[in-house]
Amino acid sequence: MGNPVLDENDLKNIIFDVLDGVAASDNETKEASDFRREIEHNDRSMEYRAEQLGLRDVLFEIQMNN
Helix, strand or coil, X not given: CCCCCCCHHHHHHHHHHHXXXXXXXXXXXXXXXXXXXXXXXXXXXXXXXXXXXXXXXHXXXXXXXX
């Protein structure tokens, strides 16, 4: 998946934080920062990475809640 240092739950939490607009913590690892940057600036990448983690339609769900 490209980020072996981060486990599946870490990646999911970052996705949910990005969707919820939660800023990165001051002590976020480089791997977490790289992953966050990738999905923050590219909706397709976020959808792809979310699907790899078993999450479906994450951007659709967030649009429905706004």
